[in-house]
Amino acid sequence: MKFFIDTANLDQIKEAQDLGVLDGVTTNPSLMAKEGIKGKENIDKHYVDICKIVDGDVSAEVLSTTYEEMIAEGEKLAALHPQIVVKVPCTKDGIKAVKYLNSKEIRTNCTLVFSVGQALLAAKAGATYVSPFVGRLDDISTNGIELIRQISDMYNYYAFDTQVLAASIRHTMHIIECVEAGADVATCPLKAIEGLLNHPLTDKGLEQFIADSKKM
Numbered sequence: 001m002k003f004f005i006d007t008a009n010l011d012q013i014k015e016a017q018d019l020g021v022l023d024g025v026t027t028n029p030s031l032m033a034k035e036g037i038k039g040k041e042n043i044d045k046h047y048v049d050i051c052k053i054v055d056g057d058v059s060a061e062v063l064s065t066t067y068e069e070m071i072a073e074g075e076k077l078a079a080l081h082p083q084i085v086v087k088v089p090c091t092k093d094g095i096k097a098v099k100y101l102n103s104k105e106i107r108t109n110c111t112l113v114f115s116v117g118q119a120l121l122a123a124k125a126g127a128t129y130v131s132p133f134v135g136r137l138d139d140i141s142t143n144g145i146e147l148i149r150q151i152s153d154m155y156n157y158y159a160f161d162t163q164v165l166a167a168s169i170r171h172t173m174h175i176i177e178c179v180e181a182g183a184d185v186a187t188c189p190l191k192a193i194e195g196l197l198n199h200p201l202t203d204k205g206l207e208q209f210i211a212d213s214k215k216m
Contacts (some may be wrong), residue, residue, distance in 0.1 A: 129165040
């Protein structure tokens, strides 16, 4: 499974890249605002700065809501850097935009997906990635991981090329559950990725090795 980091913080992206397991980055308007990035020019520059840090795909989200505006904005985002994947919401106009951008060989990430039906339409339109939101479904007492499993099974059965990118990951256990559900990618906070390293037996074993080495 690929690891993307879900942030616009350059320091966190560098730290994840240095860890040696990072495959890409996802961002959204909320994450950009959290870092104080404002204005189209500054946002575009920030996307390019992210691309300079990582080797993999970087999802850049359109801020438009109509088909015409989405495709115009999507083409401009894709032109910023070869690593850019245009992130489009799973709406009627969004699905049309995915279809158009795919016809222009522009890769897309269909986001805000909350059902198998939405994921089916995104794949039919040619989305490179589809992003079901695990945590937000859990928040309303719906099983987000089960949706990942259902979409993965559907894509495998029909041999769709679209990759399942599990989003809205809240904690380390979500990552393990996404692995078991067959997600192609999980986009996570840095803390959740680092949490995979934690195990008391590792800590205990290391302490013992250090203690024994002092006796040599």
